[in-house]
Amino acid sequence: MLAYPTIDPVLLSVGPIQLRWYGLMYVIGFAAAYLLVMYQAKLFHWQQMRDRLDDLHLFLILGVVLGGRLGYVLFYNPAYYLAHPLDIPAIWSGGMSFHGGCMGALLAGYLFCRRTELDFWKATDLFIVSAPIGLFFGRLGNFINGELFGRITVVPWGMVFPEGGPLPRHPSQLYEALLEGLVLFILLWTVKAKPWQSPSPSRWPHGTLLALFLGLYGCFRFLVEFVREPDPQIGLIGSIFSMGQLLCLAMIVAAPILWWWRCQRTTKGRAR
Template identity: 45%
Template structure:
């Protein structure tokens, strides 16, 4: 009992923040923060991709960015949902296939969204006869911002909380029991979102990294993969999955291929170097 009281003494109460998943409600219209996070991430990526043209040597034009955003949006939504269904809760969706289309109830996989965007990049670049890897590099620089907004939305929703902890900033979340937990959503927002965006942006604007096709995409892959592998140590595994028989969580398992692919792209990028105009 004293041990539990000590936990409660140092914890912060999430409910005291007065946060709500709903950003705006007007009659039948309900706008959720999670939806706004997706919209904000897509709009920022649109703006930033156009902004990056100013650096010169961009593999695309503004009209092409305008067209590509539609492809990327479909990639994020379809890839994110399909991967969540397949890897995180297949029995549930197999029992009720129509629920696959209930996107407003949540359930998206970042790894699936990434795969969807990669496919969109490949298809669009091929249709426009532009460099697939170079377009992927530019998209990779903008991607962490969407992660940042998404993880903040997870925190506002009071979901995807961390493991039980004794740290002074531990928080008690509704539905997670009385013990304080790591606010792992914020860890991910800072590491996978803000920090990774700063690293990639500095590389793009301050170095010649953009002239080594695959390098920026590789840094994103290895950076996100490493950060997710670490943060999963503090994040509570999905209840329906728990820790897998390998000793890893599903998030860690799906991050390993991304990490390895990123390492390969970085290692081989020098051989694809292009001359600066």
């Protein structure tokens, strides 16, 4: 068993103002994602869109935060928030959903691109490659907070979390940081140029990087959920799957459909 490195979740406190590690992880993740997007825009000669991409980045952050909160309210604790609607905006009390944040970001991005006549699928290819960096830092924030820990285990790297009882548990936050963060980033970064290549048989249609992200994230998260402690207010649905796994199944199904649709649209466009 490994000792859980207890870290004060409050990094800095000045009077009533607190800087928490979790919030700092979000800031670092958004900043790193922005830098990577700008690098790709220059690499793929889309730098003339820099001003629009700056504004789009802010819209996506808003979509992630609002979508993440509403996703948690609707997917994970609707009964409580139906009885306590004034608690819905209280993001500082905890409760964010990745799947809600993902949907919120996609909706915000689509509306922004439609309004500004920016190519939505090209913008998606730029931003989705950097998304795993934000996920990596977010999961580190979960680990520092001692939240979203795994199920009880006997593996030698199990940890006793402050809020998880006296028995060792899987450090599932680190599993997710590794798979959803580092591994997914490496895979997407390796193929990031595919949609931007000159017309060739090996070129991927714009939007397929989003499909790849959805499929890979869905698979990684689905597997980790088997060792992650399910949300106590929901438990396991049908005594088998967690809510997170059901949402990931939707992603896994959507990924090949989106890939096929983008390929069909691109083929028809070339035929015309």
